[in-house]
């Protein structure tokens with residue numbers, strides 16, 4: 001069996017290094033290239049502490065894509081992610097996107113190219129199984145409960161807001177319906193911004209404070225009762241690895257942009 005050839009953009013980072021270890025431990029894939037500007041020219045294993053992992057690190061996607069990966073995993077920063085994704089598609093690779101912060105408009109542009117050249121992009125705001133379950137439970141709740149809002153909590157240094165998990169959840173709930181506002185934003189008295197941002201029919205609020213890691217509440221309210229679906233992440237990137245490996249294995253079966261890990265899971 002031919003092994004899948006993988007390039008990880010951001011392979012030296014918090015999430016990318018854990019994934020690179022997972023790829024190294026897998027029998028059906030090999031990491032042929034890594035991207036990190038500050039470690040160009042080194043072997044990945046020397047940087048992330050894995051003996052025998054001699055994948056070369058390149059400073060740019062253009063150089064790394066010369067190794068013709070089957071799949072590029074994007075795990076860097078939102079400001080460079082789109083150019084990495086478009087370059088990977090043009091090189092013939094399928095793409096798994098872990099980076100948060102890309103907009104719906106970005107994904108529309110990526111979708112257009114991916115469909116033109118018959119390649120798949122699987123964008124997953126959060127690869128953790130417990131978040132996939134939260135998404136499914138929230139979709140079920142939105143079918144029965146017309147009022148909801150999302151609050152996303154993170155540490156004070158997280159630059160992107162809302163989180164990829166919150167964006168993806170709002171996107172998913174838009175497929176059910178728009179959340180109902182009994183007082184519209186236009187009718188709000190006082191400071192309208194305190195009602196949060198309306199994203200695809202959902203009010204989204206982002207809290208950024210020291211003391212938080214990453215968590216999210218999806219709050220569904222009905223008269224005299226409410227349902228709060230809460231997810232809390234721990235401090236390691238380990239929970240994201242198995243979901244990302246599944247995405248890598250399955251993305252070649254897709255065409256165009258698909259969002260959410262459950263697109264390739266059996267529910």
Ligand SMILES: NC(=O)c1ccc[n+]([C@@H]2O[C@H](COP(=O)([O-])OP(=O)(O)OC[C@H]3O[C@@H](n4cnc5c(N)ncnc54)[C@H](OP(=O)(O)O)[C@@H]3O)[C@@H](O)[C@H]2O)c1
Nearest residue numbers: 010012013014015036037038075076098099100125126127
């Ligand atoms: N979907 C999920 O489940 C999930 C889970 C965890 C994190 N994330 C998201 O994944 C992204 C990365 O998070 P992280 O915590 O791993 O970040 P991080 O620790 O800061 O790592 C970023 C990585 O990207 C590289 N990088 C940054 N800018 C680059 C550029 N311009 N060109 C090439 N490489 C560049 C960095 O290397 P150099 O600085 O050396 O270039 C480093 O390897 C974030 O958007 C985060 O929100 C998603």
